[in-house]
Amino acid sequence: MINSKPYVIGIDMGGTNTVFGIVDARGVVLASNSIKTRKHSNIDDYVAELCEEINRLIVSIDAQDKIYGIGIGAPNANYFTGMIEDGVNLPWPTPIPFAKMMADKMGVPVAITNDANAAAIGEMTYGAARGLKDFIMITLGTGVGSGIVVNGQLVYGHDGFAGELGHVIVKRNNGRLCGCGRTGCLETYCSATGVARTAREYLEMTDTPSLLRNLPVDEITSKDVYDAAMAGDKLAKDVFEYTGTILGEALADFTVFTAPEAFILFGGLAKSGELLLKPVREAMEKNMLSIWKGKVKIIPSELKEADAAVLGASALGWEAKPMAAPEVIAVTVAAAPEAPKA
Numbered sequence: 001m002i003n004s005k006p007y008v009i010g011i012d013m014g015g016t017n018t019v020f021g022i023v024d025a026r027g028v029v030l031a032s033n034s035i036k037t038r039k040h041s042n043i044d045d046y047v048a049e050l051c052e053e054i055n056r057l058i059v060s061i062d063a064q065d066k067i068y069g070i071g072i073g074a075p076n077a078n079y080f081t082g083m084i085e086d087g088v089n090l091p092w093p094t095p096i097p098f099a100k101m102m103a104d105k106m107g108v109p110v111a112i113t114n115d116a117n118a119a120a121i122g123e124m125t126y127g128a129a130r131g132l133k134d135f136i137m138i139t140l141g142t143g144v145g146s147g148i149v150v151n152g153q154l155v156y157g158h159d160g161f162a163g164e165l166g167h168v169i170v171k172r173n174n175g176r177l178c179g180c181g182r183t184g185c186l187e188t189y190c191s192a193t194g195v196a197r198t199a200r201e202y203l204e205m206t207d208t209p210s211l212l213r214n215l216p217v218d219e220i221t222s223k224d225v226y227d228a229a230m231a232g233d234k235l236a237k238d239v240f241e242y243t244g245t246i247l248g249e250a251l252a253d254f255t256v257f258t259a260p261e262a263f264i265l266f267g268g269l270a271k272s273g274e275l276l277l278k279p280v281r282e283a284m285e286k287n288m289l290s291i292w293k294g295k296v297k298i299i300p301s302e303l304k305e306a307d308a309a310v311l312g313a314s315a316l317g318w319e320a321k322p323m324a325a326p327e328v329i330a331v332t333v334a335a336a337p338e339a340p341k342a
Helices: 043-060 098-106 115-126 192-205 222-230 234-258 268-272 274-287 305-317
Strands: 007-013 017-024 029-036 067-074 110-114 135-140 144-150 262-266 297-300
Touching: 007 043, 007 115, 007 305, 017 043, 017 305, 029 043, 029 305, 043 098, 067 098, 067 115, 067 305, 098 110, 110 115, 110 305, 115 135, 115 144, 115 262, 115 305, 135 234, 135 268, 144 234, 192 222, 192 234, 192 268, 222 234, 222 268, 222 274, 234 274, 268 274, 274 297
Parallel strands: 007 067, 067 110, 135 262, 262 297
Antiparallel strands: 007 017, 017 029, 135 144
C-alpha cells in the first residue's frame, strides 16, 4: 500500500546551525536548507523562522499535504518527553517543549531525540555503520556528542539521557570549565571550540612561531588551526596531537562499557583526516585493555555532514505519533514504509 503522505522532515539542530531537509521513503534528501541556531534570543522567534523556511522548502518541491511527520535531532533532547531539557550549547532557557511547539506550528506529528543519536541512526541506515550492531557514534562539532548502539538498538537509558560521553570528565584536576557546569569534560578539549581554546592557550603559554599569531587571538577557530597545520605550522600540529591523544584515551575507556566494533567519527572536526586520526588511533591502542587491542576500528563518517543527522532524524518522523497533551507519546525507531515501486 502506497503511503498517501510519502515524505518526512528531518531537522538537525546544532549549536551553530540548524539544518533541515525533506526525505522520501528511500532515504533520499529531496531538498534541504539551514538557518542560524543562535540568530534569535527568543525561542518563539526561532521556531517561527524555522517553520517558515521549512514551509518554503515544502512549496518548492510541491510537497504540500505530503508530509507524514517530523523527526528532530537536538542537543539534550529527551526521546521520551519531547523536551529539550538542558541545551547547554543553545541560547535559550531550558527546558523547552520543542516537539510540541513544532507540532502545533506545523500541524503534523513530531518526534525528537538527541542530535548525536539522530546522527547514529543515519550512519547505521545509510553510512559507515551499515551492518554493524555494536558501535558508538562520536560527533565532533560545537560540542562532543555520542550515540551508543548495542545489538542494533540505540541506548536511551531509563530517562532518555544515556550516552552523554562528551561530558565524561577527562581532566580531574584543573580541568576546563564546561557549559554543563562541571570541569574537565571531554567536550571542552575535543570539540571544535576545544581545539580553538587549546590553540589560544598554546599561543599564550609559548613563544613558538605560528601562523596563528597573525590572527586576533579571540577570533581563532578550529578551521584556522586546521589550515595552519596543513601549511606545516608546528604549533597547530601540536594542537591536533594534544586533541587526538585526549580523544583516543577516552575511546579506550569507552570501549570497556559496550565493547563496540567501531567508533564512527562525525562532524567538522572529524574531517581533519590524519591530523586527528593518527594521534587518536595511537592513544586508543596504547591505553586499550589488552582483550580489545587491535579489535576496535575508528572510522570517519561516510555521509555528508548535513545528511547524516537529517536522515537519522527523519527516520523518527515515520513513527511520530500525535501528541497527547502535555506530553509526547513515546516512539520507536523503525524502518521507513516501503517505497512506491518504480
